[in-house]
Amino acid sequence: MDNEKEGKKKRKIVLASGTFDLLHLGHVKYLEEAKRAGGRNAELIVIVARDSTVEKRKGKKPVISESQRRALVESLKVVDEAVLGYEVFSIEKVIQKIRPDVITVGYDQEGIDQTIRNYVRRKGLDIKVAKIGKFSKDELDSSSKIKRKIIEYREV
């Protein structure tokens, strides 16, 4: 924010999160839509879930390690910064650290959605919570589908 000129609107910070295992175009479209929720010239910060968090939630680790998933997400044009999540999920710590203007939640993040909305309301914070739709015009827009196809065809 140091390079801001007077009279210029502050860049809004948008916070998105996810696992981003086997990165595909659906992820990129999700992130592009998330950034748009912050208006013109928004800054997009992405929290990438840790291996341990995914294992706890889904019973198995992602195929790609957390450090590689983080670095790959940060190598996308649409992403300004990608950081690994906390070992123990804490919406409070995340908000205090990143201070977002907008928090986006994906179509498959129902539980997190309510947790965030409740927290923001309870604390009276000026944070918009934006739901991002699913982009599924093509059949290969989810990591699970990609894995299924690989297993079915045994294409090693």
Add this chain to the structure above:
Amino acid sequence: MDNEKEGKKKRKIVLASGTFDLLHLGHVKYLEEAKRAGGRNAELIVIVARDSTVEKRKGKKPVISESQRRALVESLKVVDEAVLGYEVFSIEKVIQKIRPDVITVGYDQEGIDQTIRNYVRRKGLDIKVAKIGKFSKDELDSSSKIKRKIIEYREV
């Protein structure tokens, strides 16, 4: 090149190519290294192999479709433009269209390497052919390895 100022050095155009199935960090590092071969402020254009070309060469199509592979590669910060290859590979047509200053070849593109070097020498073209090393410090740096891991663990 229209926005060039007098006295400013021309941006070098670097041409890289590949299939980029199941995009991973190894691909990004390959592309970053390729861009560096064009010096400061180079422009990186990437040719993404068509499904039919891969099928002819390897006997099977990539897991991800050509249009999605192209779009995902172009969504990377390091890439200025990604285009699909010709149905029938033609180094002559590629050079005439893109007019690269540098053509990079990967560690697994031995055959193409010689074809390009011979063509450039025969035609007396001012094009540098740069070999890009393999980045394999991590075990998940190739699409084949990712596929093997998915099949072994049946992680759908």
